[in-house]
Structures are given as C-alpha cells and as structure tokens.
Amino acid sequence: MGDDSLKGGTAAEMQAAPQTAGLTTIRNRDPPELRPDVDEIIEPQDSQTELWVEQPNTRGGNDTDVADDTERDLPSAVDVRYAQLVKSVPETARRLFKPSNIQLDTLLYQLHFLHIEQRLFDLRRQGVSAALARNDPFSADNGTMRLALGQSFHHWRGLFRDGTKLRQFAKDTATQVSTEGIVVDMAIDESRLERGGVKGLTLKLTSLGLTGIKQFQRVISARLPFDKIAFVSTMIPGIRVIRTAMADIIPSSPPRDTLPTGGNPMIAVSLVGNVTSQGDRAMDTDLARQIYNVDGSSLTCIGALSDSYDVRGNAAILRELGDLPEDVAVLKEGVEGMSDEGQGMMELMYDVAPGLPKFAFHTAFWGQADFALGILLLAAEGCEVIADDVRYRAEPFFVDGIIAQAVDNVTGLGRAYYSSAGNYGDSGISEAYHPSGINDTISIGGFETVYEFHLFNQTGDIDFSFTLPINRTLTSVLNWDQGYFTVFGGDGAITDMDTFLYDENRTLVEFGISSKLGDPIEIMSYKNLGPSDQFFLRIGKLVSPTPGDPPEKPDPNWIGVVLFGLNSLTRKNEDFFGPATYGHSYAASNTACCAAEYLNTTAFTNKTTEVNGFSSRGVFPIYWHPNGTRLESPEIRESPVVCGPDGANTNFFPPRVSNISDREGDGLPNFFGTSASAPHVAALAALIIDYDPHISPAEIKALLQETAQDMDDPGQPGFQVGFDNRTGYGFVNGTAALEQLAKTQTDRVRVAAAAAAAGGRRLDEGGGECSGYRGRTQLKSSWCWLVCLFQACD
Numbered sequence: 001m002g003d004d005s006l007k008g009g010t011a012a013e014m015q016a017a018p019q020t021a022g023l024t025t026i027r028n029r030d031p032p033e034l035r036p037d038v039d040e041i042i043e044p045q046d047s048q049t050e051l052w053v054e055q056p057n058t059r060g061g062n063d064t065d066v067a068d069d070t071e072r073d074l075p076s077a078v079d080v081r082y083a084q085l086v087k088s089v090p091e092t093a094r095r096l097f098k099p100s101n102i103q104l105d106t107l108l109y110q111l112h113f114l115h116i117e118q119r120l121f122d123l124r125r126q127g128v129s130a131a132l133a134r135n136d137p138f139s140a141d142n143g144t145m146r147l148a149l150g151q152s153f154h155h156w157r158g159l160f161r162d163g164t165k166l167r168q169f170a171k172d173t174a175t176q177v178s179t180e181g182i183v184v185d186m187a188i189d190e191s192r193l194e195r196g197g198v199k200g201l202t203l204k205l206t207s208l209g210l211t212g213i214k215q216f217q218r219v220i221s222a223r224l225p226f227d228k229i230a231f232v233s234t235m236i237p238g239i240r241v242i243r244t245a246m247a248d249i250i251p252s253s254p255p256r257d258t259l260p261t262g263g264n265p266m267i268a269v270s271l272v273g274n275v276t277s278q279g280d281r282a283m284d285t286d287l288a289r290q291i292y293n294v295d296g297s298s299l300t301c302i303g304a305l306s307d308s309y310d311v312r313g314n315a316a317i318l319r320e321l322g323d324l325p326e327d328v329a330v331l332k333e334g335v336e337g338m339s340d341e342g343q344g345m346m347e348l349m350y351d352v353a354p355g356l357p358k359f360a361f362h363t364a365f366w367g368q369a370d371f372a373l374g375i376l377l378l379a380a381e382g383c384e385v386i387a388d389d390v391r392y393r394a395e396p397f398f399v400d401g402i403i404a405q406a407v408d409n410v411t412g413l414g415r416a417y418y419s420s421a422g423n424y425g426d427s428g429i430s431e432a433y434h435p436s437g438i439n440d441t442i443s444i445g446g447f448e449t450v451y452e453f454h455l456f457n458q459t460g461d462i463d464f465s466f467t468l469p470i471n472r473t474l475t476s477v478l479n480w481d482q483g484y485f486t487v488f489g490g491d492g493a494i495t496d497m498d499t500f501l502y503d504e505n506r507t508l509v510e511f512g513i514s515s516k517l518g519d520p521i522e523i524m525s526y527k528n529l530g531p532s533d534q535f536f537l538r539i540g541k542l543v544s545p546t547p548g549d550p551p552e553k554p555d556p557n558w559i560g561v562v563l564f565g566l567n568s569l570t571r572k573n574e575d576f577f578g579p580a581t582y583g584h585s586y587a588a589s590n591t592a593c594c595a596a597e598y599l600n601t602t603a604f605t606n607k608t609t610e611v612n613g614f615s616s617r618g619v620f621p622i623y624w625h626p627n628g629t630r631l632e633s634p635e636i637r638e639s640p641v642v643c644g645p646d647g648a649n650t651n652f653f654p655p656r657v658s659n660i661s662d663r664e665g666d667g668l669p670n671f672f673g674t675s676a677s678a679p680h681v682a683a684l685a686a687l688i689i690d691y692d693p694h695i696s697p698a699e700i701k702a703l704l705q706e707t708a709q710d711m712d713d714p715g716q717p718g719f720q721v722g723f724d725n726r727t728g729y730g731f732v733n734g735t736a737a738l739e740q741l742a743k744t745q746t747d748r749v750r751v752a753a754a755a756a757a758a759g760g761r762r763l764d765e766g767g768g769e770c771s772g773y774r775g776r777t778q779l780k781s782s783w784c785w786l787v788c789l790f791q792a793c794d
Contacts, residue, residue, distance in 0.1 A: 075129075082123045082132050085116060089137040090446070092116075093148050095234055097447050098496075103485075103518030104233045105243035106511065107173060107525060110153045111182065113138070113145075115226035118160040148444055151509045152526055160226075167337065172473040173525050174246040174393060174564075176335075176365055180211075181225040185367050185394065186232075187241035187486040187518060188218045194237050201238050208232065214370040216402050219486060221245060221367020241486055241518035245367040246393040246475075248564065249307050249341060249675070273323030275668055277351040279645030279680045282601040285352050285687060285734035292738045294690040295355030301329070302349055302356060302686055303378030304679070305364040305371065305388035306342035308334025314652045315343060323347055323651055327358040331377050332370075334363040344653025344671050345387060345679040352683035353690070364390040372406035375417075379410040384689050386410065387682035389420040389675035394521055395583030397479035397560045399487050399624035404587035411589035416689070416697040418682040419585035420674035421592040421640040422616035426577025426715060429464075429561040430620050431457040433480065438462055439543065442500065444511065451498065451540030454559065463502075463536040466563075470530040474501075475564040478512070478522040478539060480556035481623045485518045488628035493520035495553040496542035499561075501526050504534040520556070537561075558634075560620050577715055579725065580616040586639050591685075591701050592618070594640040594727055595677040597647035599663075601731060602709060609711050609731040611643060615674060617715070618725040640728040642704050643711060644677030644684075684734050691738055692745065705729040707736035 075083070096109050117138050124133050137145050138157065159165040160179065169177060176183035193201055202213055205222060208231065213222040224232060224242075233242055280286045289295055296302075309315065309330055318324040324346055334342075346359045360381045362374035371390070378386050395401045400408070407417050436455040441448055453462040468474050478499050485492030493516045501510040501524065512524030528535070539559065543552050562580050585592040600610040621634035649668040663670045685700050695703075708730035713720040723729050 076127070078123055078126045079129050079132055082120065082128045085120055085123070086132075086135050086137055089113070089116060089145065092230055093145070094446075096230060097148070097444075098513065098515040099234060100515070101517075102233055102239060103241045103243070103492075103514050103516070105514045105523060106150075107175070107244045107523070108182075108184070108229055108233070108242065109514075110149055110156075111226060111244075112229040113149055113153060114156060114159060115229070117157055121158070121161065148447065150511060150526075151529075155527055155529060172527055173244070174248045174475070175244050176223075176247065178335075181209075181223045181228075183212075183245040183247075183365075183367050184222060184224045184242055185245045185369065185392075185486075186220045186222070186239050188215075188220060189238055189240040189485075189489075190218070192238045192240070201236070204236065205232070212366055212370075214367065214373055216369035216372040216406070218489065219367075219369040219372075219402055221369035240492070243394055243514075243521075243523070246523070247307075247365045247371075248391045248393055249339075249365075249389060273318070273350070274321040274651055275323065275351075275649050277348050277645075277648035277650070277680070278598040278604075279348065279648040279676070280352050282596075282598040282603045282645040282648075283352070283680060283684055283732055283734045284603065284736070285684055288687060288734035288738045291735065292687075292691055292742065294687045294738070296353030296683070296686040296690050297355030297357065298690045298693060299353075299356060299384050299686055300382035301327075301358035301360050301384075302346075302353070302682060303360045303362070303381065303383035303386040304342045304345050304349075305362055305374055305378070305386070306334075306345060306390060306675075307365050308338035308340050308363060309342040309346075309361040310340060311336055311338050312340045312652070312655070314340065318343070318347065318651060321651065324350055325356055325358060329358065329360040329381060331360060331362040331381065332366075332374065333361075334365055338365070339655055340653060341389060341675060344650050345389065345675070347650045347653065348648065348671065348676060348679045349387070349683040349686070352680060353686040355690070356686065364388055368392050368395070368401070368403055372402045375403070375406040375410055379413055379415045383415065385416045385418070385682050385686050387418040387679045389673075389678055391420075391422060391583050391585065393475065393477050393523060393564065394519075396484050396487060396519065396521065397582045397620045398481050398520075398558070398622060399484050400587055400622070400626050401484070401487055401583065403584035404590070405626055407584050407587045408589045411697045414696065416591070416682070416685045416700050417587075417589065418591045418593060418678045418685065420678040421581045421585055421594045421618070423595075423612075423614045423673045423675075424562065424564060424580035424616045425614050426580065426617050427563040427565075428578035428580040428617070428620075429456070429458070429559070430578050431559065433556045433559050435541070435555055436462050440540075442508070442511075442540070444508075444513065450543050451500075452543050454539040454541070462538055464538075465534070465536050467533050468526075468528045468535050469533055470528050473525065473527045473565060474535075475523065475525045476501075476512070476537060477562045477564070478524075479560045479620075480520040481558040482520040482556055483628065484520065484624065487519075487626055488624070490628050492516065492518045495520075495556060497556065497559075498522055498540050498542065499524045500538045500540060502536040502538065504532045504536075506536070509535075516553075537563075558621065558623070577617065579618050579620050581618040581639050582620050586619065586637060588637060589697060589701075591642065591681065591704070592640040592728075593674055593678040593681045594643040595646040595672075595674045596643050596711070596731055597672070598645040599647060601645060609643070609709055611711055611714065611727045612646065612672075613714075615643070615726065616640070638723055638728065639725070641701065642681060642708050642728045643731045644680040645731075646672050646674070646676035646680075648676065648680075681732055684732055684737065687734065688737060688741060692741060695741070703737050703741060704732055707733050707740050709733055 156169055159169050208228050209225045210222040311334055319326055342361050360378050360383050362377055364371045411417050434455040436453050439450055439452050441450050455462055456464050476499055480497050482493040483490050496516040499512040499522050500508060503509050510524055510526040512522040594615040595612045596609050597612055602609050618639035619637055621636055623634050624630055647670050650671050653671055654669055688700055710730040711727035713724040713726040715726060
C-alpha cells in the first residue's frame with residue numbers, strides 16, 4: 001500500500017467502473033424525488049493535486065553555474081521561496097488563530113502548518129543555503145510556534161513524507177486524509193455569497209482544486225487540498241464554518257479486557273452460505289422464520305451505509321459461497337485502505353433474512369452532506385430497511401443535524417432505519433454549565449486570552465482528571481446549548497467555549513480553540529506519547545481580556561462532552577459517567593441499537609441477557625427545533641431503543657489483526673460492537689415487513705420495544721425495570737415480535753370487518769378514517785390496509 005493508499009475515486013471513475021460478478025452495479029446519481037435544497041449538484045472531475053511543487057531555477061543551469069560574481073551573490077529561487085515561507089508562518093498563524101470571519105477547527109489549523117513544514121523540508125532538500133536552512137520556524141527551539149500549534153503538531157510532523165504516519169494520523173483522528181487532501185464539511189452563509197450564489201461558490205471551489213463536492217441543505221462536503229486551507233478559510237466569502245469530516249466508524253474488535261465472558265461459544269453452523277451468525281439463534285429469528293414462513297424475500301432491498309463494501313475484493317467469494325445475494329447495488333464505494341465493514345453488515349443481515357433479493361450500499365465516509373444524500377439515495381433505490389454504523393463527531397448534540405433530518409425524511413416515506421448506538425460506554429458528560437469564578441490567562445504562542453473555567457458538577461472542580469494510557473489517542477467533543485449555524489443559520493453560537501488539556505504538572509499540552517461564529521462545537525484530539533498517563537480536562541469560556549472590549553457574552557445553560565476512546569481511557573472516578581450516544585442515531589424516528597455479545601444472551605446462558613460494557617449510554621437533551629426555534633422545555637428521547645447481538649461469525653470481517661477476532665477458534669472472525677447489533681436488528685425488521693408489508697417504521701419500532709426482553713443497566717443500583725439509557729427496552733426477540741404481530745393482525749381483521757360497515761372508521765376509537773389509501777405503495781397503517789380489504793378506499 002503506497003503513501004496515497006487512502007485516495008478516493010471520482011464520480012467519473014466510479015461511473016465508469018466495470019460491473020463485478022453477479023449483478024453488482026456501480027452508480028452515482030441523485031434520487032429522482034429526494035433532492036437536496038439546491039437545484040443542481042456539481043460533481044467536478046477529480047484531478048491529481050500536486051502538493052509539493054519544486055520551484056524552478058529561474059537563472060538556468062545549476063545554482064553554481066553563473067556568469068559573474070554579481071549574479072553569484074543573488075539569492076537562488078529556492079532561497080527566496082524558503083525565506084518567504086518562513087516569514088509567512090507567524091503572520092498566517094495570526095490570521096488563522098480564531099479568525100474573525102469563519103469557524104476553523106483546530107485540526108485544520110494544525111494541518112495547514114504541517115503542510116508548510118513539508119514544503120520547507122522539500123526546499124531544504126533542493127539546496128537551501130546553510131544559513132537559511134537553520135531558520136526552522138517549527139523546531140523544538142522555537143517556543144512561540146511550538147505553543148501556538150500544540151504538542152500534537154510536533155508528533156505528526158513529517159506525516160506527508162511518511163505513508164505509515166499518514167495512515168496512522170487518519171486512524172487516530174477519524175479523518176479521510178490522503179496526499180491529495182482531506183475531506184471537510186463547510187457551512188454556507190448565503191447572505192455573504194458573491195454573485196452567482198451557491199453555484200458560483202461551487203465553481204470557485206472546483207477551480208481551487210476541491211473535489212467530490214456534494215451539498216445537502218447549507219452543508220458542502222468536499223476534499224480540500226492542504227495548500228488551500230488558509231485561502232479557503234480566509235478569502236472565500238460565503239463559508240461560515242469549515243471543519244474536518246471526522247467519520248467515526250464504530251470499532252468492531254474491542255480489546256480483550258472489554259469483552260464480556262458468558263456461555264459456551266457456538267461453532268458456526270451453516271444455515272445459509274458458508275457460515276451463519278450466532279446472533280440468529282440469539283434473537284430467536286431462526287425459529288421465527290420457520291414458524292411464520294418469513295425470510296425477507298418479499299422486500300426490494302436493505303440499504304447499508306458504512307466505510308466501504310468491497311475494496312478488499314472478497315464479495316465475489318461471498319456470492320459464490322452463498323453468503324451474499326447476487327444483486328448488490330453499490331451506489332458509491334469507499335476508498336482503498338478501508339475495511340469493508342459494510343460487507344460484514346450485509347453478511348449478518350443475509351444470515352437472518354436469507355431470502356433478501358438485493359442489498360444496496362453507499363459509503364458514509366465523504367462528509368456529512370454526502371452521508372445525508374446517501375440515505376436519500378438508498379430510499380430512492382427502494383430499500384424498505386436501511387442500517388448504518390457511522391457517526392460524524394461534529395454531529396450536534398442538542399438539535400437534529402442534517403443526517404438526522406435525512407433519517408426522519410426517509411422514515412416518513414416508510415423506510416425503517418437502524419443505527420449503531422456507539423461503543424463508548426459512559427464516556428460522556430451532560431450537565432448544567434457552572435461558572436467557577438476562576439479566571440486565567442491562557443498563553444498559546446503569541447496569543448493571550450482570558451478564560452473563566454467551568455466547574456464540573458460531578459467533581460466540584462475545574463479539572464476533570466483521567467488516565468490516558470501512553471500511545472493512545474483521546475478526542476473530546478464539546479457542545480453547548482446555543483445556536484447551530486450549520487443546521488438552521490442565524491447568529492450561530494454567540495459565546496466562545498474552548499477545551500484545554502493539561503498534563504500531571506498542569507502544563508498545557510493541547511487545546512481546541514476554534515472561534516464562535518458558527519456552531520457551539522469544539523473538538524480536540526491528542527495522542528499521549530508519555531511519559532505520564534495522568535491528564536486534566538478543562539472547559540473555558542472566553543471572557544473580555546481588557547476593559548473597553550465588547551460586553552461579555554452570556555453563559556450557556558447546558559454543556560455536553562463525549563470523550564472518544566473509552567476502550568483506551570480509564571477515569572479515576574468510577575462513578576463519573578454520562579451519555580455517549582448522539583447525532584443521527586438519536587433521531588426521533590431512528591432505532592439506535594445497543595449490543596450484547598451472543599454468548600451472554602438468554603439463548604446461550606439461560607440467564608437474562610447482559611449488555612456489553614462498551615455499549616454507549618444515552619441521552620443528551622434536545623434544545624432546538626431544526627428550524628431554529630428553541631424548545632420551551634428540552635426534549636428527552638429514549639435512546640438506545642433496543643439491543644441486538646454482536647460477537648458473531650462472518651467470513652472475512654473484521655480483517656484478521658489479532659486472535660481476538662476468532663473467539664471460538666473455528667477459523668472465522670467475530671464481528672463485535674454496535675456495528676454488528678444494528679444490522680442484526682435491521683434484518684429482524686425485514687422479517688417483520690415480510691410478514692406485514694404495510695407495517696410502518698413507527699409500528700415496527702413499537703413492536704420491537706414491546707416484545708424485547710428486559711435487561712439491566714449495570715451502571716445503576718438494582719435492576720432497572722423497563723426502559724433505561726444503557727439497554728433501551730431490552731434485547732430483541734424475533735419469535736415474540738412476530739407472534740404479537742400475528743395476534744394483532746387477527747384482532748385487526750375482526751375490527752376492520754366491522755369498520756367496513758361503518759364507512760371506514762375505527763369503531764374502537766371513534767375516528768381515524770382510511771380514505772385515500774387505496775393504491776398507495778406505502779400505507780401509514782396496516783389497520784387501514786385491512787379496512788381497504790373490506791371496502792373500496794378512494
């Protein structure tokens with residue numbers, strides 16, 4: 001795998017890709033009736049972006065081949081360029097440190113200077129004079145720039161000349177980065193756009209070398225060349241927010257010490273294809289198929305969104321083995337280096353619903369706008385059920401973002417949607433903001449700002465202490481309850497909140513310091529290189545540094561923090577826990593799925609099913625309507641909704657990296673995490689639809705909740721009866737769900753027969769006319785469908 005192993009394909013390349021064996025198709029298109037707000041989406045042709053351009057020798061010949069002593073004294077073109085770059089560094093740092101016209105995230109700020117560092121390195125290799133070469137603005141001796149860029153910058157220095165380091169950076173920061181650039185999400189401020197509007201902006205971005213441009217509502221996702229970060233961030237009117245698109249695929253193979261221990265492992269038995277998931281037995285769907293004669297064959301397809309489907313080239317083998325259907329429509333594929341987790345999801349779903357005629361796939365790894373469009377495309381493909389296992393770290397906590405709105409859009413069209421709840425356990429904070437009265441001047445390089453720190457409710461201190469093991473990466477995501485420009489425009493966040501990380505000596509080592517102007521979101525990433533593993537997190541509100549400055553901004557009412565990396569992060573205070581589920585998995589119409597290893601389910605232990613320790617807890621309050629109206633009181637949703645099984649066998653996923661991938665010793669890898677539970681539950685939904693093709697997504701959700709086996713929240717004292725924020729309503733039961741559905745249908749037939757004589761009204765409730773349902777492809781109620789069997793519905 002080369003240095004550019006993470007490169008993405010262009011629209012043209014993907015459209016021209018040949019079909020693989022079976023009926024696999026490669027397509028890129030927009031849904032005919034599910035288009036975003038813009039009239040036209042421009043998909044420019046991709047091009048190689050040359051990042052490190054060598055400056056030509058403008059004098060001709062070599063640098064020592066000169067006509068006379070006077071010319072020899074002139075600086076070479078390389079020296080001139082090097083000196084210009086060195087001189088530009090502090091000025092660019094000033095422009096990009098909390099810029100006044102845009103919200104630029106800290107990681108892009110650091111990447112800009114990593115790019116400059118690489119250009120200086122290349123110029124030194126071209127023969128910069130010794131005197132100039134000693135002037136390195138990023139050296140360890142330059143304390144000002146060292147502080148201004150944080151410790152993470154110095155760890156990642158040189159990543160553009162080291163393919164291994166570049167790939168590790170992508171993994172640690174959950175970014176889609178290659179030598180061609182990095183995938184970003186940008187929010188458009190139409191009031192600032194130049195003539196030509198959104199289309200003109202898109203054309204300008206294309207001319208600057210941005211590729212893969214997609215738009216959904218006011219969000220544009222694209223790949224941004226590194227040498228255009230500063231220009232796009234400061235010189236393009238109409239862009240209000242720009243941040244790295246951190247797509248967090250839910251880990252699929254947790255460390256051994258996080259795995260539960262339960263019943264006896266079950267060697268995979270082949271019921272369909274080469275291997276069948278043990279989750280099929282855990283959910284009782286093996287019996288349900290036999291009793292109720294369902295297998296998913298009446299559905300059009302199930303859609304899946306993940307990193308990739310078949311970049312590793314195993315799909316043809318799975319079709320030959322019978323572990324995938326012949327028809328898989330790839331609407332948009334991932335890129336080289338990805339794991340094919342979408343393929344693993346399909347394997348599990350096909351085991352539970354082996355009659356499915358087709359799957360459809362769209363990568364979720366090209367920014368939030370592309371993810372949202374992918375959801376609409378899968379619905380337009382005809383898929384009655386859609387499942388994903390991806391979260392963008394910059395999805396909002398306190399309002400439904402664009403991906404959540406896309407989910408609600410397709411469920412409103414009759415598509416049932418299922419998401420992984422996440423594998424981050426209790427690693428969140430959700431509490432009222434408390435000003436401590438403790439102010440401090442933070443000096444970051446040449447920039448000094450005054451902050452008042454938040455007083456953590458759980459600790460009664462401005463410090464949140466934790467242990468971060470050496471060589472592990474922490475990412476903290478902070479939200480506060482002010483306006484989200486990316487979602488509904490307006491003023492956006494009016495208060496500037498930042499995050500700071502200190503070592504055990506209270507030395508500042510990393511920070512998240514993007515400006516306000518846009519979203520109330522601050523993200524900070526840090527890799528601990530040692531020698532200590534003790535750290536402190538602080539949250540600061542920017543206050544007026546000197547008298548005469550503008551009035552101090554108001555305190556937020558509520559804050560939320562999620563610390564990514566629970567599997568590598570152990571807090572000192574074991575009782576300190578909070579929600580870690582947010583974003584589109586928390587959408588009102590979505591079914592977020594927690595995870596229980598199949599070995600710890602009732603089917604394998606004869607005990608109450610136990611949730612995995614890493615399965616994420618809900619929930620954050622919703623403070624805003626997507627139209628920008630603040631709710632009179634926060635909405636508290638139930639999430640996760642139900643649990644499904646994980647730890648089951650597949651043929652190829654996850655890729656073999658350690659013996660933990662094979663729990664049973666049967667030579668087949670085990671698929672762990674809520675990434676595995678969500679497709680299991682989605683496939684159960686397919687069986688339910690196979691039995692009752694007119695059942696609505698809301699009815700399926702209610703059915704799964706009502707028939708789930710109650711589970712306990714291990715983080716709370718006593719047994720939590722009914723819903724809880726760790727296990728939802730409990731573990732799904734396929735036989736119980738279909739049994740109740742069959743009984744309900746029998747009861748409804750009797751009611752519908754009587755209703756037919758009453759003009760289509762529900763006699764038991766005195767209302768609910770069914771007129772207007774005849775001939776519709778998606779009925780709002782299976783009850784109305786039955787009424788229409790007995791009378792003509794207009």
